[in-house]
Amino acid sequence: MNNSFMFSVAGRGEKDREEKKRPLQILRFYLREIRLFRLVMLLCMCVLMVSEFVSSLCAIHLPSGVLELLMVTENRKGVALRLLLWGAGFLVCSVLAPVCVHQLDERRSFLADHLTGRFLQKIREVDPRIPGEKRLRETLSSAWNSASNGRGFYEGIFFVPDFIQHLFGALFYGVILARVNLLLTAVVMLCAAMNMAMLRGARGVHRKWFGKITEDAGSISYLVDLTGRGDAGKDVRMYGMQALVKAKYREKLSHMDGLYRRIHRSYLLRGDLSALFTLLQEAVTGIVLLSRVQAGSMSAPELVYLLGVSAQLGRSFEGLLRNYLDNWNALADASEQFEDFLAWESSWPEEKRVTDEEVRRMRREGFELRLDHVSFSYSSDTEDGETTKKPVLRDVSLCIHPGESIALIGLNGAGKTTLIKLICGLLSPDSGEILISGIPQRTFTRAQYVSLISCLFQDHTVLPMSLEDNILAGMEKDDELLSRVLDLSGFREIFDRLPDKGQTRLLPQLEEGGIEFSGGEMQKLLFARAIYQDAPLVILDEPTAALDPISEEKLYRGFRVAMEAGGRKRSSLFISHRLASTRFCDRIVLLEDGQILEEGTHEELMRQGGRYSRLFHMQAQYYAREEEKRRKRALMGDEDIQTDGHAEGGAGWTTERN
Amino acid sequence: MDNRKELKSGILGDLSAMRFCLRTVLRGRRQVPLCAFVVGVIDAIHPLLLVLLTGLVVDSIVSGGGAGEAMRLFLLVCLLRFVLSLIRKYAEQLLNRNLEDMYERQNDTIVEKNMEVDYALLEDREKMQVRERILHFNPRFGISGIIVDCLLHMTRVLFSMALALSLMIPRLLEVGRQADGFAGSYWCSGLFLLMLLTAGILDMRFLRKKYLERDEIYAGDKTRLDTRRRFYLNMYRTEEGQKDLRMGKMQALVDQDVREILRASDALHKRVARLSLHMYGVFSLVHALMILSVYLFALILGLRELISAGSVIAFAECIRQVSGSMRDFSDVAAEFQEGAVAARRYHSFMTLPSLRKRGSIPVEKRRDDRFSLEFRHVSFRYPGRDDFAIRDLNLSLEIGEKLAVVGRNGSGKTTFIKLLCRLYAPTEGTILVNGIDIQKYSEEEYRRLFSVVFQDFVLPAFSLCEVVSCRADGDTEVEANVQTALRKAGLREYAETIKTEKDVFVGGAYEPGGQSFSGGEMQKIALSRAICRNAPFVILDEPTAAMDPESECAVFSAFHQVVGRKTAIYISHRLASCRFCEDILVFDGGQVVEHGCHGDLIREDGLYRRLWEAQAQYYAQAEDAGGSS
Structure with a gap:
C-alpha cells in the first residue's frame, strides 16, 4: 500500500519555499503552539532554565567555598554565611530542576494529543486530493508525523530552555574566565567549537545516508506489518513464503548494517580528534592556572573555583552547539511545515452564497446534476522532479435528472471511481464544470453540498x-x-x-x-x-461484490424501494460489475478510458450491439442458456408455478416490510 | 528459541527474561554487552579522576609542595583521561553501530515468529496486542536497546559507587583512628554512611512504587486513548481512508470523539503530572539533602583538621558522585523496571507455540493426484466466539474432480477451507485425508498439497517473479514456471519482463517505485501464484470478485487450464462459474444442506435453486427483453 499522502491544496498562496523563515519567527510559532497547550509549560521552562544555571553555579561555588572556609582565618562568619546561601541555592535548584525536567517530559507525551487536535481541525477543511507536488506532500507528511508522535515538537521542549541556559552560561562563565585570562576563554571556546565541528561533520555523513536508511527501515516495517496480519498470514503459511520473507528482511538488514558501519566509522574518527582537543583544552587550562598559583597570584580556593568555571564553560559551549545540531533542525523543520500546513486554504467558500432554504428545497425535491465537459487528470512527480499528468477523465458530459437512476458501467480503471469523487466534491475537475440545478458546485459550502x-x-x-x-x-x-x-x-x-x-x-x-x-x-x-x-442523490460503488446472490437481489429491491419512498424524486448512480444491476436503472452509461462510450437504456444498448451488449452477453451466457432450457421445460408444464411463486415471494418481501 | 520455561516472578525472572531477549536479538554478537560494560566502567572512572586530581593538586599546593609537582600530576592525569576517552570512543562506536539497527533486529525475530506461530494465535487479538506493545516499545532501539542501555548505566553507577566508597572508606578509617571525640569516630562515620544508605534505599522504594503507578496509567488509559487518537489520524493518511468522513455528517461525529479524547487525555495528563511531581520532588529533595549533609560532614572533619583541605574537596566530590550515582541508580532502576516488563512481554510472545513442531507423518505421494477427504463430526468455533461457524459437519469425498462450494454470506464456506488447510484445528471432530487425521501430517508437507487463492489474499510487495514463485532463489527453471503461470492467468505482457531489468515490484511498499x-x-497475479505452486489441490475462494466482466470471463474460460487435471475446490457467489464443477456443496449455517450436480440441485426446491434464481432471473429477463425487441 502506498502510504504517501494524497492531498493538495486549492487556492493556497504560492510562497517560495526557498525563502527560509527566520529562526525567531519559527520559534515564535513553536512557542505559541506549545503555550496554547499549557501555560505551565512556559513556567516549567523558565524555572528549569534558571535552576539549571544556578545549580551549575553552586556546583562551582560549593567546593571552593568549603576550601575557603577551611583556609581563611578571619571573617569566617561571612564565608560560612555565603556557603550557607550557596547550599540553600543548591538545595532549591536540585529539587526544582529535576521536577521541571520531568514535568516537561511528561507533557511531551501528551503534546501529540494537542497537535492531533490542531491537525484534525485543519485537515477536514482542506481537500483530499491527488499526490500533487512533492513539496505539499512533504508538508502534509511532516505535519501528520508531528501530530502522530510529536516529531520535531518533542525536541523543542528541551531545546528552548537548554539553549537559553547554555547561551547564558557560555556568556557568564566566558566573561569570568576572560577576566582572569582572555586566552583561556578563547582556548576553551575554540576547543569546544572544534569538537562540535567534528561532530557536525559526522552528522553530515549520517544525514547523507539517512534517506537510504529510512527507506530500508520502511521496507522492514512493511514486512513486520505484513507478517503480523491475519490475511497475509494465511498466504505466508500456505505458500511457504517464510524463507522468501526472511531473505528479503535480511537483505535490507545487511544493507542497513553496511550503512551504519560507514556512518559510525566517521563518528569514531572524529571522536578521536575531539578527544585530542579536550586534552589540549584541559592541559592549557591547567598550565595557565597552575603557573598563576606558582607565581603566587592565585590561592587554592580560587584555583578550584576557576577550574570549575572553565569546565563549566566548556560544557555550556558544547551544550549550546550540540543542542543546535541535535534539535534545532528538527524543531525548525517541523514547526515550519506545521505552520505551512495550518495556512492551507479550503477550496470551498466559507460564507453561504446559497441559502439554506434553497438547499432544503433541493433535499426535498431533488436536483439536476450536470457535468459539463469535465476533464480530470492525476498528477505525480517523477524522479527527475517533473510533474507528469495522467488523464483519467476526458471531456465527460453527463446529466442526471431529478429522480433518474443511472447505472455506471466500465472495466477496471475506466475512471468510474474518479467520476464519483468529482461528483461528491472530493476532487475538483481540471476543466469543465459541475452544476447542481444550474449552480456551480463550489458555490455551496461544503456542509451544504455534502448534505445533498x-x-x-x-x-x-x-x-x-x-x-x-x-x-x-x-x-x-x-x-x-x-x-x-x-x-x-x-x-x-x-x-x-x-x-x-x-x-x-x-x-x-x-x-x-x-x-x-x-x-x-x-x-x-x-x-x-x-x-x-x-439524500436526493445516492451513489453506490460496487455495493454487492461480497454479497451472496439472495442478499444481492434483496439489496437491489431494497434500493428501488428506498429511492421511491415517500413519493420523492431521488436520483441514483449505481456502479457494479454485475450487469444485472442495470436492470432497474433508467439509463446506462458505459465509461471506457475516461470517456463515455455508450449511453442509453438496456434495450437500446442491446439493440446497438456494441460494447455493452458484448459485456452483458459475457456474463449472461451461462445463466441464459440454463434459463432457456428451464423455461422450455416449464412451458411443457414441468415446474412453472414454483418459479413464479418464488419470484413473487422475493418481491413480496420488500412490500411486506413497507 | 526453545526456551519455553515459565519465567519466575521477581527480579530473577526479570533478569532471565532480559537475558533471553538479548540473546535472541543479538544472535551471538557478544561485543554489544561487552562494549556497554567498558563504556560504563570508563564513564565511572573518568569524572572521579578529575575529582581526585583536584584534591591532590590542592593538597600539594597547601602543603607547599610547589606548583611544579602539581602541574606534572595534572598533565599526567589529563593524559590518562585522554587514553581512557580513546578507548571509550572505540567501544562506544562499536556499541552505537550495533544499537542503531537493534529495533530492526528485534523485529527480525518477531517477523520470524509471526510466520511460524499457530495461525489461530495470529488471529488472536489479545496475543497480538502483546506484539503491538512490543513493537511500540522504544521504536528506536527496541527492548534490547533499553536493556543494553540499562547495563551500561548500571555498570557506571555501581562502579562509581564502588570507586567512591573505596576512596572514602580508607580515609574514614584513618580519620576514625585519629579521632578523639564523636565526630570522625568509627561510630560517627559508620552511622553517617548507614544514614545515607537508608535514605537512598527508602527513596528508591518510593520511586519504584510511584513508577509502577505511572506505568499503569501509561499502559492502560493512555495507550487506549493513543490507539484511538492514532486511528483517527490514520484515517487521514490516505485519500481512500477519508472519503467517507467527508460525506454527510460523519465529520461531526469524529470531531465529537476527538474532543472527548483530548479532554480525557487532559485529565490523564493532570494525574500523571501530579504523580511525577510527587515522585521526583521527594526524590530530588532527599538527594540534595544527602549531598549537603556530606558537605557538612566533610567540613566538620576538615575544620577539626582530621582531614586535609584537598581531602575535604575530594571527599565531598566523591560523595557527590555517589549521591549522583544513586540518583542515576533510581533512573536505572526505573529503566530496568521498564526493560523487564518489556522483556517479559517479548518472552511471552516469542514462546507462543508454533505448529511446525507438531505432526511428522509424510504425505503419501499419489501420482494420479487423487485423495480421499473426510470430515467426521467436525464442529468449529472461532476462538472467543460463542457460535459455531461449522456445526457437526460430516462429509466424505473421493476427490479428483471439481467441487464447488456455494452458500449465503457467513454460512461457513471460507471456514471450511481454513479448516481443510489446517490453519485452524477443529474444535470437535477430525478431518482425514487419505484416512489419516490431518493434524498428524508434517505441516510443511501437508501445506504443499494446496494452491489456494483466498478471498482476502495478500501479495507481498516483492518482485513479480518472487511473488509468483514464493521463492528467494529463483533459477531458470523457476523463472520458466513463473512465466508459464503468468501467461495462463492472462498476464502475458508481464511474463516477458521476468528477471529482466523491467521486472516489476508489486506495489511500492517494499521497494519504492514499484508498480501499482x-x-x-x-x-x-494471485491466480498465477496458485498455478505456479502446482499442488494437487487447487482452492479458489471468490477469485473474480474484483474483476470486471471481461476479466471475469477470461478467468472462467481459463479455469480448466488453470486447474488442469487437479482437484479443485471453488467458492463463488457467481453461481454461473460454479457450473464448471461436477459436484456442488451448498452450505447453510455451518452445515452442508445440499450436495449434487447443478442439474440435480436446480430441480430441487432448495437453497441452491433460490440462489441461482436470484441471480439468473435478471440476465434471463434482460436477455429476453434485449432479444425480443
Whole structure:
C-alpha cells in the first residue's frame, strides 16, 4: 500500500519555499503552539532554565567555598554565611530542576494529543486530493508525523530552555574566565567549537545516508506489518513464503548494517580528534592556572573555583552547539511545515452564497446534476522532479435528472471511481464544470453540498462508536426511518442477532467487546448508512461484490424501494460489475478510458450491439442458456408455478416490510 | 528459541527474561554487552579522576609542595583521561553501530515468529496486542536497546559507587583512628554512611512504587486513548481512508470523539503530572539533602583538621558522585523496571507455540493426484466466539474432480477451507485425508498439497517473479514456471519482463517505485501464484470478485487450464462459474444442506435453486427483453 499522502491544496498562496523563515519567527510559532497547550509549560521552562544555571553555579561555588572556609582565618562568619546561601541555592535548584525536567517530559507525551487536535481541525477543511507536488506532500507528511508522535515538537521542549541556559552560561562563565585570562576563554571556546565541528561533520555523513536508511527501515516495517496480519498470514503459511520473507528482511538488514558501519566509522574518527582537543583544552587550562598559583597570584580556593568555571564553560559551549545540531533542525523543520500546513486554504467558500432554504428545497425535491465537459487528470512527480499528468477523465458530459437512476458501467480503471469523487466534491475537475440545478458546485459550502449526496464507497470507514452511530452517521435519530432502513438493507437479521442491538460497539481493536463484521455484513451496514442519509442523490460503488446472490437481489429491491419512498424524486448512480444491476436503472452509461462510450437504456444498448451488449452477453451466457432450457421445460408444464411463486415471494418481501 | 520455561516472578525472572531477549536479538554478537560494560566502567572512572586530581593538586599546593609537582600530576592525569576517552570512543562506536539497527533486529525475530506461530494465535487479538506493545516499545532501539542501555548505566553507577566508597572508606578509617571525640569516630562515620544508605534505599522504594503507578496509567488509559487518537489520524493518511468522513455528517461525529479524547487525555495528563511531581520532588529533595549533609560532614572533619583541605574537596566530590550515582541508580532502576516488563512481554510472545513442531507423518505421494477427504463430526468455533461457524459437519469425498462450494454470506464456506488447510484445528471432530487425521501430517508437507487463492489474499510487495514463485532463489527453471503461470492467468505482457531489468515490484511498499496494480490484475497475479505452486489441490475462494466482466470471463474460460487435471475446490457467489464443477456443496449455517450436480440441485426446491434464481432471473429477463425487441 502506498502510504504517501494524497492531498493538495486549492487556492493556497504560492510562497517560495526557498525563502527560509527566520529562526525567531519559527520559534515564535513553536512557542505559541506549545503555550496554547499549557501555560505551565512556559513556567516549567523558565524555572528549569534558571535552576539549571544556578545549580551549575553552586556546583562551582560549593567546593571552593568549603576550601575557603577551611583556609581563611578571619571573617569566617561571612564565608560560612555565603556557603550557607550557596547550599540553600543548591538545595532549591536540585529539587526544582529535576521536577521541571520531568514535568516537561511528561507533557511531551501528551503534546501529540494537542497537535492531533490542531491537525484534525485543519485537515477536514482542506481537500483530499491527488499526490500533487512533492513539496505539499512533504508538508502534509511532516505535519501528520508531528501530530502522530510529536516529531520535531518533542525536541523543542528541551531545546528552548537548554539553549537559553547554555547561551547564558557560555556568556557568564566566558566573561569570568576572560577576566582572569582572555586566552583561556578563547582556548576553551575554540576547543569546544572544534569538537562540535567534528561532530557536525559526522552528522553530515549520517544525514547523507539517512534517506537510504529510512527507506530500508520502511521496507522492514512493511514486512513486520505484513507478517503480523491475519490475511497475509494465511498466504505466508500456505505458500511457504517464510524463507522468501526472511531473505528479503535480511537483505535490507545487511544493507542497513553496511550503512551504519560507514556512518559510525566517521563518528569514531572524529571522536578521536575531539578527544585530542579536550586534552589540549584541559592541559592549557591547567598550565595557565597552575603557573598563576606558582607565581603566587592565585590561592587554592580560587584555583578550584576557576577550574570549575572553565569546565563549566566548556560544557555550556558544547551544550549550546550540540543542542543546535541535535534539535534545532528538527524543531525548525517541523514547526515550519506545521505552520505551512495550518495556512492551507479550503477550496470551498466559507460564507453561504446559497441559502439554506434553497438547499432544503433541493433535499426535498431533488436536483439536476450536470457535468459539463469535465476533464480530470492525476498528477505525480517523477524522479527527475517533473510533474507528469495522467488523464483519467476526458471531456465527460453527463446529466442526471431529478429522480433518474443511472447505472455506471466500465472495466477496471475506466475512471468510474474518479467520476464519483468529482461528483461528491472530493476532487475538483481540471476543466469543465459541475452544476447542481444550474449552480456551480463550489458555490455551496461544503456542509451544504455534502448534505445533498450520500455515497457508499468501496473503501469504507467505520468509526469506533456504537452501531447506531455508524448507521446514523451524524444524522438525527428517527426510529421509523432507522427501522425501515434496516429492513431495506437486509441488515435487520444481523441487527436482531446482536445482544446489544444499536448499542453494539464496533472495531474490536479499539473497543472492548467490539464486533467485527464480515465483508457481506459490512456491505449491508454501509448500504443502510447510505440510504439513512435520505439524500436526493445516492451513489453506490460496487455495493454487492461480497454479497451472496439472495442478499444481492434483496439489496437491489431494497434500493428501488428506498429511492421511491415517500413519493420523492431521488436520483441514483449505481456502479457494479454485475450487469444485472442495470436492470432497474433508467439509463446506462458505459465509461471506457475516461470517456463515455455508450449511453442509453438496456434495450437500446442491446439493440446497438456494441460494447455493452458484448459485456452483458459475457456474463449472461451461462445463466441464459440454463434459463432457456428451464423455461422450455416449464412451458411443457414441468415446474412453472414454483418459479413464479418464488419470484413473487422475493418481491413480496420488500412490500411486506413497507 | 526453545526456551519455553515459565519465567519466575521477581527480579530473577526479570533478569532471565532480559537475558533471553538479548540473546535472541543479538544472535551471538557478544561485543554489544561487552562494549556497554567498558563504556560504563570508563564513564565511572573518568569524572572521579578529575575529582581526585583536584584534591591532590590542592593538597600539594597547601602543603607547599610547589606548583611544579602539581602541574606534572595534572598533565599526567589529563593524559590518562585522554587514553581512557580513546578507548571509550572505540567501544562506544562499536556499541552505537550495533544499537542503531537493534529495533530492526528485534523485529527480525518477531517477523520470524509471526510466520511460524499457530495461525489461530495470529488471529488472536489479545496475543497480538502483546506484539503491538512490543513493537511500540522504544521504536528506536527496541527492548534490547533499553536493556543494553540499562547495563551500561548500571555498570557506571555501581562502579562509581564502588570507586567512591573505596576512596572514602580508607580515609574514614584513618580519620576514625585519629579521632578523639564523636565526630570522625568509627561510630560517627559508620552511622553517617548507614544514614545515607537508608535514605537512598527508602527513596528508591518510593520511586519504584510511584513508577509502577505511572506505568499503569501509561499502559492502560493512555495507550487506549493513543490507539484511538492514532486511528483517527490514520484515517487521514490516505485519500481512500477519508472519503467517507467527508460525506454527510460523519465529520461531526469524529470531531465529537476527538474532543472527548483530548479532554480525557487532559485529565490523564493532570494525574500523571501530579504523580511525577510527587515522585521526583521527594526524590530530588532527599538527594540534595544527602549531598549537603556530606558537605557538612566533610567540613566538620576538615575544620577539626582530621582531614586535609584537598581531602575535604575530594571527599565531598566523591560523595557527590555517589549521591549522583544513586540518583542515576533510581533512573536505572526505573529503566530496568521498564526493560523487564518489556522483556517479559517479548518472552511471552516469542514462546507462543508454533505448529511446525507438531505432526511428522509424510504425505503419501499419489501420482494420479487423487485423495480421499473426510470430515467426521467436525464442529468449529472461532476462538472467543460463542457460535459455531461449522456445526457437526460430516462429509466424505473421493476427490479428483471439481467441487464447488456455494452458500449465503457467513454460512461457513471460507471456514471450511481454513479448516481443510489446517490453519485452524477443529474444535470437535477430525478431518482425514487419505484416512489419516490431518493434524498428524508434517505441516510443511501437508501445506504443499494446496494452491489456494483466498478471498482476502495478500501479495507481498516483492518482485513479480518472487511473488509468483514464493521463492528467494529463483533459477531458470523457476523463472520458466513463473512465466508459464503468468501467461495462463492472462498476464502475458508481464511474463516477458521476468528477471529482466523491467521486472516489476508489486506495489511500492517494499521497494519504492514499484508498480501499482488494479484489483483485477492483483487477482490474476494471485491466480498465477496458485498455478505456479502446482499442488494437487487447487482452492479458489471468490477469485473474480474484483474483476470486471471481461476479466471475469477470461478467468472462467481459463479455469480448466488453470486447474488442469487437479482437484479443485471453488467458492463463488457467481453461481454461473460454479457450473464448471461436477459436484456442488451448498452450505447453510455451518452445515452442508445440499450436495449434487447443478442439474440435480436446480430441480430441487432448495437453497441452491433460490440462489441461482436470484441471480439468473435478471440476465434471463434482460436477455429476453434485449432479444425480443
